[in-house]
Amino acid sequence: MTSRIPSFNRHGVLAIYRFEMSRFRRTLWQSLVTPVITTSLYFVVFGAAIGSRMGEVDSVPYGAFIVPGLIMLSIFTESLNNASFGIYLPKFTGTIYEVLSAPVSALEIVLAYVGAAASKSVVLGLVILATANVFVPVQIVHPGWMVAFLILTATTFCLFGFIIGIWANGFEQLQFIPMLVITPLTFLGGAFYSIDMLPPGWRTFSLFNPMVYLISGFRWSFYGAADVEVGVSLAATVGFFLFCLAVVAWIFRTGYRLKN
Numbered sequence: 001m002t003s004r005i006p007s008f009n010r011h012g013v014l015a016i017y018r019f020e021m022s023r024f025r026r027t028l029w030q031s032l033v034t035p036v037i038t039t040s041l042y043f044v045v046f047g048a049a050i051g052s053r054m055g056e057v058d059s060v061p062y063g064a065f066i067v068p069g070l071i072m073l074s075i076f077t078e079s080l081n082n083a084s085f086g087i088y089l090p091k092f093t094g095t096i097y098e099v100l101s102a103p104v105s106a107l108e109i110v111l112a113y114v115g116a117a118a119s120k121s122v123v124l125g126l127v128i129l130a131t132a133n134v135f136v137p138v139q140i141v142h143p144g145w146m147v148a149f150l151i152l153t154a155t156t157f158c159l160f161g162f163i164i165g166i167w168a169n170g171f172e173q174l175q176f177i178p179m180l181v182i183t184p185l186t187f188l189g190g191a192f193y194s195i196d197m198l199p200p201g202w203r204t205f206s207l208f209n210p211m212v213y214l215i216s217g218f219r220w221s222f223y224g225a226a227d228v229e230v231g232v233s234l235a236a237t238v239g240f241f242l243f244c245l246a247v248v249a250w251i252f253r254t255g256y257r258l259k260n
Contacts, residue, residue, distance in 0.1 A: 139223065
């Protein structure tokens with residue numbers, strides 16, 4: 001007697017995906033316009049005011065050099081916020097039990113929620129890239145790798161945000177890791193400078209910051225210059241993705257903060 005392989009519930013995944021994307025459209029000002037305005041202010045302050053007083057960094061004008069870092073900063077923050085709030089809200093309202101009892105598998109639930117959050121983050125990243133071109137000329141040496149790093153990073157941090165949304169017991173905890181952990185690590189991870197500009201001791205210390213590898217790999221796709229080898233950056237990003245995937249699998253296997 002052969003076991004039947006369960007079919008993929010495409011309608012269930014699309015229903016959740018469309019619901020999350022409709023929430024994105026309802027909060028377009030907060031989800032898209034506000035990050036673009038914030039990024040524009042970064043360009044005004046760092047690109048125009050400070051960049052005009054600085055020389056090139058790795059043969060790249062400073063205003064253009066910070067573009068990948070600004071995109072990554074927005075991707076990190078928005079991916080975490082979108083994915084964590086997307087799964088926390090059903091927990092908070094109690095509708096998560098309807099999702100868990102529906103004929104959708106754990107993989108399909110994650111695919112829908114994380115896919116919607118990643119879609120929002122990728123759109124935001126592309127909009128910020130277009131905004132950056134208004135202020136500085138941006139060159140993309142490896143466009144294929146740029147898209148790959150963008151999608152992989154957005155998906156990874158959406159998985160991380162999904163974990164935070166399940167772990168959090170309140171709205172304060174939703175903001176704890178993005179504001180007090182991710183944002184400082186991003187600023188210390190070479191978003192606005194090259195770690196080669198640091199003294200040897202601080203540069204060695206920076207190599208323990210995972211954000212360095214994510215930002216460095218993404219910047220390499222723009223200008224062909226990186227603080228660390230692009231292969232190491234790619235391996236670090238994939239490793240973080242697999243780690244988050246393993247944690248999500250454990251959550252659904254054990255029902256951690258989902259079924260109690």
